[in-house]
Amino acid sequence: MSEDTRYLTFALGKGRLAKTTLSLLEEIGITCEEMKDKDSRKLIFVNEDLKLKFFLAKGPDVPTYVEYGAADIGVVGKDTLLEEGRRVYEVLDLGFGKCRMCVCGPASARELLQHHERIRVASKYPNIAKDYFYNKKHQTVDIIKLNGSVELGPIVQLSDVIVDIVETGSTLRENGLEVLEEICPLSARMIVNQVSMQMESERIKKLINEIRKHI
Numbered sequence: 001m002s003e004d005t006r007y008l009t010f011a012l013g014k015g016r017l018a019k020t021t022l023s024l025l026e027e028i029g030i031t032c033e034e035m036k037d038k039d040s041r042k043l044i045f046v047n048e049d050l051k052l053k054f055f056l057a058k059g060p061d062v063p064t065y066v067e068y069g070a071a072d073i074g075v076v077g078k079d080t081l082l083e084e085g086r087r088v089y090e091v092l093d094l095g096f097g098k099c100r101m102c103v104c105g106p107a108s109a110r111e112l113l114q115h116h117e118r119i120r121v122a123s124k125y126p127n128i129a130k131d132y133f134y135n136k137k138h139q140t141v142d143i144i145k146l147n148g149s150v151e152l153g154p155i156v157q158l159s160d161v162i163v164d165i166v167e168t169g170s171t172l173r174e175n176g177l178e179v180l181e182e183i184c185p186l187s188a189r190m191i192v193n194q195v196s197m198q199m200e201s202e203r204i205k206k207l208i209n210e211i212r213k214h215i
């Protein structure tokens with residue numbers, strides 16, 4: 001890399017996706033040793049040779065950093081992209097982090113869905129829930145935003161159903177709930193800032209191709 005090459009910045013969603021993303025990047029020769037130190041509280045990491053920077057952010061903030069150009073590239077779940085609705089290019093389905101967005105609840109709630117009753121829907125994803133019920137099903141519902149452990153909703157009678165991610169289905173099973181309707185499949189996606197895609201197109205396209213060959 002020449003002296004005046006500018007840094008490309010990656011924003012990675014903290015947690016499971018970041019781990020898999022870093023292994024994938026490592027397989028194509030992009031490493032960031034600094035980032036592996038588990039005890040570090042540092043937020044930004046640099047690979048001087050490749051002129052790359054990496055930072056870890058909360059998943060829902062990743063598309064925000066990418067839209068504003070604070071990061072050129074991001075890796076985030078499709079659930080977050082749908083929920084946040086940011087103006088970014090979604091360039092690659094990375095094929096990991098596969099799960100489904102579903103309407104779930106007790107078996108008894110199936111009938112409420114079929115009869116288009118005005119039900120209560122708890123979710124960490126109010127925009128996805130709204131879009132599904134209002135635009136796809138034309139069903140008026142009350143949406144209640146929660147921040148986690150959403151399966152509690154129907155158990156403590158906060159809501160009739162939930163809209164949530166189902167991966168193995170074990171959280172549902174252990175709480176006497178089931179998938180009632182499937183909204184869409186999900187997986188990790190690579191996103192790119194719209195201006196970076198024009199200005200750094202050669203480097204970014206090369207990177208996309210290398211990753212694509214590996215997945």
Ligand code: PRP
Nearest residue numbers: 148149150164165166167168169170171
């Ligand atoms: C997610 C999701 C479900 C669970 C699904 O929660 O919200 O609760 O995983 O996975 P499963 O089908 O394999 O059981 P997460 O672990 O991210 O925590 P949260 O409930 O605090 O959001």
